[in-house]
Amino acid sequence: RIMAAGGEMPAQTSGGLREIGEVREALHAASNQLRAREAGEKRAAARQQLMINELNHRVKNTLATVQSLALQSLGRGEAAPGFDAFNERLYALARAHDLLTRTVWESADLAEVVRQTLEPYGDRARCEGPPAALPPSAALALSMVFHELATNASKYGGLSTPNGRVEVTWRRDPLDPRHLALRWVESGGPKLDGPPQRKGFGSRLIAASLRSELKGEAVFEYLPTGLVCALSVRLPDPAGAQALGDEPSVFDA
Structure with a gap:
């Protein structure tokens, strides 16, 4: 005591x-x-x-x-x-x-959206870009866009041959984090002689989805080495454009 x-x-x-x-x-x-x-x-x-x-x-x-x-x-x-x-x-x-x-x-990671679409093609599909959270409407729209591109590639483009490949990359605009620039590049498929004579439903669906849901656009280049599609996307929700991390996502689908 x-x-x-x-x-x-x-x-x-x-x-x-x-x-x-x-x-x-x-x-x-x-x-x-x-x-x-x-x-x-x-x-x-x-x-x-x-x-x-x-x-x-x-x-x-x-x-x-x-x-x-x-x-x-x-x-x-x-x-x-x-x-x-x-x-x-x-x-x-x-x-x-x-x-x-x-x-x-709440959101979906862009890398997961791309990975889910290209998973059936294994190491023939490569993706790289910074983590970015997509609001639900953007995730649904981009899921359909990548589905159309992958379907076309598997029938006529870079994924229609054993040695063909697809590479998807994206980046955020440092001055406007709501803006995403994506590139879909095919190689190793049949040689292209130029754009098709008419646009199919898939091309129209891609353009409509980007325009109505994401205030964006798609530019198609039909190069001899394969299709190159540049997608410009503006996320509808400012919070959805925040990064989920600092390290970029790099993976073979």
Whole structure:
């Protein structure tokens, strides 16, 4: 025990004990409030995730209904040559929804959007660019754009031959972080003699998606070595243009 000067015990006032008790009770009440708040936040997060999962489930059911209606209306095979392409576009849209569901529909990393589209082509597709978060509308639009480019490349361009390749790069404008410049470059495919005589639906879909959803445009160059497509994109949400990190994403799809 600590002795006071002269060897006597210090006097303990009732006021000091009361203050200690009050502090202990205040700390206990604050701890209870903190636990209740954390429990409430967990319940809110669980409800939000449940609603997102339900929304994704209903969207997929709607897409399945659209698929069924198209099949019943158009048929398939030689009688309906466009059905398979339509079906693949629905799958691309569903995959984009899955990607956004994993982030609770807050954003999607551009690298993940590109990776998901080009994954079937393995090391024949290479992508590089700084991390950039896309708001949901931009992620959906770019998913469809890259799907159309990859489909065209697999049929007629750089991914239609065993040695063909595709490289996708992008960069942000340092003066305007909402602006993204992307390049799709094909090589090793059939030699091109110039632009096609008419634009297909895929080209029109790319132009419409960029113009309506992203206030951007696409410029196609049909070089002898392969297609080069320059995409100019302006993100609709300023917060969506913030980088997710400092290191660029580099990977073989």
